[in-house]
Amino acid sequence: MTKYNYADSRRLPADASPLAGHYYTDPAILQEEVEKIFQSMWTCAGREDEIPEPGDYITRQIGNANVIIVRGEDRKVRAFYNNCRHRGTRICSEPSGRVKGSFQCPYHAWTYGLDGQLIGAPHMAEVENFDKSKFPLAGVGCDVWAGHIFFNLDPNRKPLWEQLEKMPKIMERFNLGDLRRAGRHAYDIKANWKLIVENYSECYHCPLIHPQLNRVTNYLNGGNDAMGANFNGGFQIIGDQFSTLTVKGKKTRPYFKGITKDDQKRVYYYVIYPNLLLSVHPDYLMTHTLWPKEPGVTYVVCEWHFDPEVMKRSDFDPSDAVGFWDMTNKQDWHVCEISQLGVASKGYIPGPFTHQEELLYEFDRFVLDRLAGRTNRKPALAS
Amino acid sequence: MTKYNYADSRRLPADASPLAGHYYTDPAILQEEVEKIFQSMWTCAGREDEIPEPGDYITRQIGNANVIIVRGEDRKVRAFYNNCRHRGTRICSEPSGRVKGSFQCPYHAWTYGLDGQLIGAPHMAEVENFDKSKFPLAGVGCDVWAGHIFFNLDPNRKPLWEQLEKMPKIMERFNLGDLRRAGRHAYDIKANWKLIVENYSECYHCPLIHPQLNRVTNYLNGGNDAMGANFNGGFQIIGDQFSTLTVKGKKTRPYFKGITKDDQKRVYYYVIYPNLLLSVHPDYLMTHTLWPKEPGVTYVVCEWHFDPEVMKRSDFDPSDAVGFWDMTNKQDWHVCEISQLGVASKGYIPGPFTHQEELLYEFDRFVLDRLAGRTNRKPALAS
Amino acid sequence: MTKYNYADSRRLPADASPLAGHYYTDPAILQEEVEKIFQSMWTCAGREDEIPEPGDYITRQIGNANVIIVRGEDRKVRAFYNNCRHRGTRICSEPSGRVKGSFQCPYHAWTYGLDGQLIGAPHMAEVENFDKSKFPLAGVGCDVWAGHIFFNLDPNRKPLWEQLEKMPKIMERFNLGDLRRAGRHAYDIKANWKLIVENYSECYHCPLIHPQLNRVTNYLNGGNDAMGANFNGGFQIIGDQFSTLTVKGKKTRPYFKGITKDDQKRVYYYVIYPNLLLSVHPDYLMTHTLWPKEPGVTYVVCEWHFDPEVMKRSDFDPSDAVGFWDMTNKQDWHVCEISQLGVASKGYIPGPFTHQEELLYEFDRFVLDRLAGRTNRKPALAS
DSSP: OOOOOOOGOOOTTTTTTOOGGGGGGHHHHHHHHIIIIITOEEEEEEGGGGSSTTTTEEEETTTTTEEEEOTTTTSSSEEEBBBBBTTTOOOOOOSSSEEEEEOOOOOTEEEEEESSSSSEOOOGGGTTOOGGGGGGOOEEEEETTTTTEEEEETTTOOOOOOHHHHHHHHHHHGGOOOOOEEEEEEEEEESSSHHHHHHHHHOOHHEEOOOOOOOHHHHTEEEEEEEOSSEEEEEEOOOOOOOOSSSSSSSSSSTTOOOHHHHHHHEEEEEETTTTEEOOOOOOEEEEEEEEEEEEEEEEEEEEEOOOHHHTTTTTTTHHHHHHHHHHHHHHHHHHHHHHHHTTSTOOOOOOOGGGGGHHHHHHHHHHHHHOOOOHHHHHSOO | OOOGGGGGOSSTTTTEEEEEEGGGGGGGHHHHHHHIIIIIOOEEEEEGSOOOOTTEEEEEEEHHHHHHEETTTOOOEEEEEETTTTTTBSSSSEEEEOOEEEOOOTTTTTTTETTTTTOOTTTTGGSTTOOGOOOOOOOEEEEEEEEEEEEEEEEEOOHHHHHTTTTHHHHHGGGGGGGGEEEEEEEEEEOOOOHHHHHTTOTTTHHHHHHHOOOOOOOTSEEEEEEEEEEEEEEEOOOOOSSSSSSSSSSOOOTTTOOTGGGGGGGEEEEEEETEEEEEEESSSSEEEEEEEEETTEEEEEEEEEOHHTTTTTOOOHHHHHHHHHHHHHHHHEEEEEHHHHSSSTOOOOOOOOOOGGHHHHHHHOOOOOOOOTTTTTOOSSS | OOOOOGGOOOSTTTTTOOOGGGGGGHHHHHHHHHHIIISSSSSEEGGGGGGGGGTEEEEEEEETTTEEEEOTTSSSSEEESSOTTTTTOOOOSSSEOOSSSSOTTTTTEEEEEESSSEEEEEEGGGGGTTGGGGGOOOOEEEEEETTEEEEEEOOOOHHHHHTTTTTTHHHHHGGGGGOOEEEEEHHHHHOHHHHHHHHHTTOOOOOHHHHHHHHHSSSSSSEEEEOOOOOEEEEEETTOOSSSSSSSSSSSOOOTOOOOHHHTTTTEEEEETTEEEEEOOOOOOOEEEEEEEETTTEEEEEEEOHHHHHHTTOOOTTHHHHHHHHHHHHHHHHHHHHHHHHHTTTOOOOOOOOOGHHHHHHHHHHHHHHHTTTTTTOOSSSO
């Protein structure tokens, strides 16, 4: 067993403590979070390789907004509100699909190009002064980093790279943009989205909740190595006799190209605020995207991504990684759900943190800063 | 193809536009609509022939009110709140039924005549000063027009005929009161009641949504011929090779007696505010009654009514009409539901109307007038 | 038929009437009741013999509070909020169970003795100034009367015996503490908790609702013999040819030891505010505990308790009592549910009471007093 990194950490203020109960249960708080966090920041929609061809689209719901994300004829990815400009009808009802060159509203046949321009509106020519160019699909911010699609509903948004800060540089050598998806699970979890982030942010619970995970990456071997205004995270060290996180703890795939010796023995866990969890293994990437639905309900999409070169091999099989983490996910969702029951109860008194839980404090400060309108925050803990 | 009537219409103001999204989603707005529209106007309960004999009753729920409508020993139809005057218990739990001369509360056996008078109250004689005559079932307004039963919860209500205005005169020659029901479908629709009225009020959607309907009555052939303070509507012209709205577009029944040559080639569509849709075909009547349950949920009862003389024939079969419209209804409910999803979303911006959608504007003005307390409104568009 | 006791009662004020409708439907009223009644009084959790051994526990939910009730190593029964002092996680997820000497939080393994003391908290020793003794499970009031466990969330609570007043003395000769449970049914009822108490408090409904019960104890033969600030009740007389309340009306068990001649022909019905209904038969005890969940939903646990000496007999069979009352319960729940539909409706006007319904008035005064903050109330009716 190697050195105990977390014990070195002494960054938490003496009175550091989890959030009060109403932050996890009050519909008004969730509504504020939706408006001030999810609808005002770059939120991750998923991976670009889900829409490889022009006309391929996905839809995403965040709060009361439904968004179409589509690849254009010019191969650029764009995002629009999923509403016809005539009487507001939802245009695409499915979570994903493919159209041929245009979207047609199923109600009155108003038709829009993949760039959002209105190209057909039956009988509107008979209406005095009607000008087609004034009624495109309402566009929202859309950009891509390392294969991850982000969208932003804020009309006054800053560019994606400003929000991501040093994260692209930190991840650069992994070339995550090249990866392709080989597995997907979706979960409806009866817990507040913040409990899921908080659960992800510490391994203090691993001995009890994740015996299989803890065997491969002991909960005491790791450290927090990245702290930004809009992300945080760290890594855990893979035990001597293991090589990656799978049921057997052994790699059946080569290492990602270009990674360091250290990287070969680490799993990195980053929270990219507000909704992307990035788990970088020596040979595969796992992502979670979080979608708050109610104060006590969150929809989570978990996906596994691999080097497309490796995926071409006849013996490629992602199930050791997918199966291991599906099991581990479910262990986590269970404790998140009993946490939700607890923090929703009158008897909940926020208690003291261990040093291993400092990232919870950091993430909670992010939430409180956004709720208070402090959009230009700095990390609370030193990097 | 005959003349294009809708194109002649130039009645909409330049800035006419659908209602804002919260009108379709806000529970407080629905509560106001229930109080200022459904519980303050004559609301249609259904057809008189559903309760042909003394003691036959139906119950209806509108907002938080539940009402019994019963035919008395004198054959008159009356309406009462469905509450015992003792401790308020719901007396009739079923949507319809038959009692023998009286209603008995199932809790403590208080018993009421079909005229609502309290005729039995065990042990109340032992209570000092108890006066049976002071505790009848609480009556509400009830009247019948053309076979349609209406009830009115407003203690200061005006007579039904004042609300109906010219509608009885317009429909007189059809003798709708003589018809009898031969079909019924009920639907729970995940859409606001106003979206359902609005969908009924234009055929601009027919080419895309209703290919079968549009084949028989082309969406461009028709006009709006009736505009009142409390109703509106128009007609569509049946194509040359067709004779009524059925799957085949052919009549298997004689025309209604007494109708004009024009009537024989028309289907009339009237919205009798707030909740009755009257669809008069050359050989049958279809009615919809609308019952808002939540901002995004409406219960709709659709019925088909025929000449009882014709119903006696051995070859009488209503299924060509019932089946055609059940299919067409479901096509409409689907677009109403995706409309609801759309107008409930952040991306909804009310857009411009075509000339074919002027009745939506008229109906929306009715709603806004009632919400603003303008009960003596005039139609917004010229008749 | 013996003398008609209820008719002697002339205690109700002339204007006595049931509560207005919003008391049964308004979530804000229920929230107030939870806080001012259920979370501020001694509330009955069930029977002590459900947790006979050290480490046996039950959990109970009242409003937003979840409580563990556990028997300690010293055999004393104690109650705690079911929340870990670390991050609030619910510790026990099951309604009952057994632990070996301690509770361990399933999230991070914080461990508590059966007396609530924190005895293990991994890695907290590394946290400066952490003092284990300051983080016990948060205790709440717990006491036992006659085998019934009560808990009290009010930090300023008075002792249980003050709340129970004369009730222990009234019940003394029955030695209810010695009884053991032999039957249990739980019900989810779509009615406000007060409608269930009110239904329990009068037999005016018995002829219509309970023909089987009314055959054995005629609804006119009985009286109200106990009225306190925090309880009320009375008795009904068993008909000449019957001996207890079962399907056949015949006893197959001996009388409770030590009861009077009068007791042998009576069934006593007491409401111990706020949530315990005590039905004392000559040969068995039935209890109901009521758990409000929503304004219109109550969870009710009904249990049957017998002399353990009798239970040892080879021919002991509780099913005549359990089956009779399960049938009778369901008859009551049905009328409670149509009562809820009634009082939730616009047409509900509270009416006059019969003399047989005086306990409803008394109970309603209790509720109104507590809502108004009058915790030192006196009974409204003379005892």
